[in-house]
Each structure stands twice: as structure tokens, then as C-alpha cells.
Amino acid sequence: MSEVTINVNGRTVTKTVEDRTLLVHFLREELGLTGTHVGCDTSQCGSCVVHVDGKAVKSCTMLAAQASGSSVVTIEGLANGAELHPVQAAFKEHHGLQCGFCTPGMIMAAVDMINRHPEGLDEATVRAELEGNICRCTGYHNIVKAVLAASAAMGKASKGKAKAA
Amino acid sequence: MYSVNYHRAASVADAVKKVKAGDGKFLAGGMTLIPTMKSRLAAPSDVVDITRIASLSGITVSGKTVTIGATTTHAEVATNAKLAKVCPALCSLASHIGDPHVRHKGTIGGSISNNDPAADYPSAMLALGATIVTNKRQIPADKFFKGLFETALKEDEMVTEVTFTAPAKAGYAKFPNPASRYAVTGVFVAKGKDGVRAAVTGAGDNGVFRSKEVEAALAKKFDAASLDGVKVSAKGLMGDIHATPEYRANLVVVMAKRAVAAANG
Numbered sequence: 001m002s003e004v005t006i007n008v009n010g011r012t013v014t015k016t017v018e019d020r021t022l023l024v025h026f027l028r029e030e031l032g033l034t035g036t037h038v039g040c041d042t043s044q045c046g047s048c049v050v051h052v053d054g055k056a057v058k059s060c061t062m063l064a065a066q067a068s069g070s071s072v073v074t075i076e077g078l079a080n081g082a083e084l085h086p087v088q089a090a091f092k093e094h095h096g097l098q099c100g101f102c103t104p105g106m107i108m109a110a111v112d113m114i115n116r117h118p119e120g121l122d123e124a125t126v127r128a129e130l131e132g133n134i135c136r137c138t139g140y141h142n143i144v145k146a147v148l149a150a151s152a153a154m155g156k157a158s159k160g161k162a163k164a165a
Numbered sequence: 166m167y168s169v170n171y172h173r174a175a176s177v178a179d180a181v182k183k184v185k186a187g188d189g190k191f192l193a194g195g196m197t198l199i200p201t202m203k204s205r206l207a208a209p210s211d212v213v214d215i216t217r218i219a220s221l222s223g224i225t226v227s228g229k230t231v232t233i234g235a236t237t238t239h240a241e242v243a244t245n246a247k248l249a250k251v252c253p254a255l256c257s258l259a260s261h262i263g264d265p266h267v268r269h270k271g272t273i274g275g276s277i278s279n280n281d282p283a284a285d286y287p288s289a290m291l292a293l294g295a296t297i298v299t300n301k302r303q304i305p306a307d308k309f310f311k312g313l314f315e316t317a318l319k320e321d322e323m324v325t326e327v328t329f330t331a332p333a334k335a336g337y338a339k340f341p342n343p344a345s346r347y348a349v350t351g352v353f354v355a356k357g358k359d360g361v362r363a364a365v366t367g368a369g370d371n372g373v374f375r376s377k378e379v380e381a382a383l384a385k386k387f388d389a390a391s392l393d394g395v396k397v398s399a400k401g402l403m404g405d406i407h408a409t410p411e412y413r414a415n416l417v418v419v420m421a422k423r424a425v426a427a428a429n430g
């Protein structure tokens with residue numbers, strides 16, 4: 001057993017857990033933050049993506065103990081009260097989801113992607129960057145639209161838009 | 166996952182001591198080790214997290230000499246501006262490993278220590294003639310990669326950094342498995358002061374290897390056209406559900422051409 005202290009969505013929590021506890025299980029079962037999903041056994045689907053110290057990672061492929069001392073942001077930490085994060089708003093506006101299972105991971109990946117590309121995004125970049133997130137429903141088109149719209153809305157003129165204008 | 170004890174190492178000596186205490190494994194990014202433990206294919210008694218040892222992380226470029234710490238992530242290698250100036254091929258290679266989330270965690274030291282026969286970095290280390298530095302000694306890449314998932318590393322030995330002289334030209338191209346992004350076949354070519362070296366990953370029955378055929382053709386002229394008509398033997402190449410040995414033999418030449426074209430920019 002290990003004592004694990006993590007700042008999750010701005011709140012510092014300490015729990016004693018088995019060393020083999022995955023971060024995703026820590027979030028879902030110890031903290032009840034069930035927005036972060038588990039879609040596979042093999043570290044391939046990306047539905048578990050959260051931010052650890054500002055970087056998108058698969059919370060199913062990390063021990064909670066590895067994250068001790070770090071700051072974690074989950075899908076629950078994005079909205080400001082009733083006001084959706086611009087990426088969440090764009091997924092809603094552009095219908096970037098059907099069943100919604102992949103959506104938390106998609107949105108956390110999209111926020112990370114937009115942060116890493118302050119110069120803006122084009123469609124090819126978004127599609128390449130979504131490599132680690134699998135969606136069984138949408139065919140990705142509306143997800144890509146939503147990410148591009150969010151990138152533009154977040155005050156970072158996207159290359160694709162600039163070209164179209 | 167079977168039960169395991171997690172430790173965090175404060176220094177390289179501390180990490181080695183903790184690994185030796187049980188049937189332990191060093192844990193860096195964990196992008197191979199954790200999935201393997203989840204599927205119960207690996208069951209170490211202890212894992213020793215080395216990612217908080219500050220001295221193991223970072224990239225320094227002085228002149229043409231490049232040194233990359235073992236726990237430097239793929240994302241850091243992909244986006245390092247100094248490295249991009251002297252060896253952009255390595256940045257490009259790192260930017261195509263796995264996916265963004267994997268690149269945030271996975272490390273160069275972990276990749277070469279694991280020596281997956283389809284991993285990208287081993288081909289770069291071999292073609293660049295890199296030196297693998299451990300807590301005990303310096304090992305030339307030619308002697309480091311021993312076979313499938315096998316290296317020259319001893320039980321209590323840990324990669325601390327890799328170092329190489331940036332070549333005049335280098336390029337990497339891979340035919341990625343569409344699901345995993347591992348190389349079905351990948352070729353790294355480098356033209357340095359000691360001539361041309363071409364290393365192949367993903368294709369060899371015994372892991373990464375240098376292609377004599379490709380090197381001989383490129384020694385004449387470092388140009389993609391030099392590889393026209395070059396035949397690579399399928400003997401000793403891997404055959405699996407993804408590709409036959411013959412298909413891989415052809416891919417070696419095709420990927421080598423693309424790598425040279427990339428190197429010549």
C-alpha cells in the first residue's frame with residue numbers, strides 16, 4: 001500500500017491505495033470521478049485521457065502512485081460552473097459525439113492539442129493528433145470540426161480558417 | 166495486474182539498490198511495462214520509478230555532439246529546437262512514435278532498453294553509431310542491441326543517457342502498422358564522416374540490423390536513385406500476420422529510398 005497525494009481538479013486529496021492501482025481507478029473508484037472512462041485493456045483507445053502536470057496521458061497506463069505529487073485535471077475539471085469549456089461547447093455545437101463514451105478522452109486530448117498548437121490547427125494536424133483516441137460511432141468528421149472550431153474560438157486563428165478566408 | 170511494490174528512486178544508485186532488493190524492474194514512462202503488467206505478461210515484485218531523477222532527463226547539444234538523458238520523453242525529443250537544428254531526423258522519428266499521449270510519457274531510455282524488434286529508436290541509435298551510457302559503462306550501439314527484446318544490459322544496469330555525433334545528413338521512414346504505429350518496417354539512414362550507415366527495424370527476425378545492401382548502394386552516391394533495382398534478401402526477415410518476409414524485404418528498399426529523400430530534404 002502507498003499513500004498517494006494528488007491535486008485533482010484543484011483539490012488536494014490523499015488516499016492510501018494498493019500500489020498496483022491505476023490512476024484511472026483512483027479517479028473513478030476512490031474519488032467517484034466517473035467522467036474518465038475505460039474503453040480497453042490495451043492502452044489503445046484514449047477514453048481515459050486526463051492531464052497530468054499539464055500533459056495529456058492515458059490514466060489507464062499509469063499507476064496512481066506515479067502521479068503522487070502531481071496535478072491532475074479530468075473532464076470534470078474543465079467547465080466553469082454551468083459554463084462549458086470552449087472545447088465542450090464546440091463538441092455540443094458541432095455534434096461531435098453520438099454515444100459519448102469516447103468523448104471525455106476526446107475532449108481532454110483536444111484541449112491538450114490546442115494548447116500545444118498556439119499557431120492554430122488544420123484538419124490534417126487534428127486527424128494525425130487524434131491517433132490515440134478511438135471513436136466507434138461518429139466517423140470522426142464532427143469531432144474534427146469541433147476541435148477546429150474550438151481552436152479558432154479559443155482566440156488562436158487556425159491555419160485552415162486563414163486559408164479559407 | 167498482479168500485486169507490486171512501487172518505489173520512487175532519488176538517484177541512480179538508489180534506483181539500482183531498490184531494483185536489486187527484489188525481482189524488480191526500472192519504471193520510466195511505463196508505456197510498455199504497465200500494459201505488459203496489466204495483461205499479466207510481466208509480474209515484477211517491485212517497480213522503481215526513475216522519472217524523478219533530474220539528472221536523467223534533458224537534451225544537450227554542443228557543436229555536433231548530442232546527449233539525450235534516458236528519461237527524456239518522445240515529445241521532448243520531437244520538439245527540441247536545438248536538436249532540430251543538428252539532427253531533425255531524430256525529432257521526426259520521435260514525433261511519429263505511438264500517439265500524443267504515449268509521447269508524453271514514453272522515454273528514449275525505455276525504448277532502447279526494451280529493444281522491441283519493431284520500435285523506432287533502436288534503428289536510429291544503430292545508424293547514428295550512438296554510444297549508450299549506463300551506470301556502469303559505455304556501450305557502442307553496435308554491441309548494445311542483441312536480439313528480440315535483448316540488450317547488453319545486465320540485471321542491475323540502467324541506461325542513463327545516449328550520445329552521438331550529429332551526421333551531415335540523416336533520415337528516417339517507416340511503414341507503420343495502422344493500429345499500433347509500430348514499424349512494420351522502418352529504415353534510418355545516416356551519412357557521417359565514417360560513411361553511410363543504414364539500420365532497419367521492424368523487419369529482422371532477430372531485431373534491429375544494418376542493411377549491407379542498402380549501405381553499399383548509398384556509399385556510391387547518397388541518393389534515392391542509387392537504390393533503384395537493389396534487392397534485399399528475405400532470409401532472416403520476419404513473417405507474421407502483417408507482412409511476409411518477402412514483403413518486408415521490398416519495404417526495406419522502399420523505406421530506405423524515402424529516408425534518403427527525407428535526409429536530402
Ligand code: FES
Pocket residue numbers: 037038039040041042043044045046047048049058059060061
Ligand atoms: S482505457 Fe483505453 S487507452 Fe486507456
Ligand code: FES
Pocket residue numbers: 096097098099100101102103134135136137138
Ligand atoms: S461517440 Fe460513441 S465512441 Fe465516440
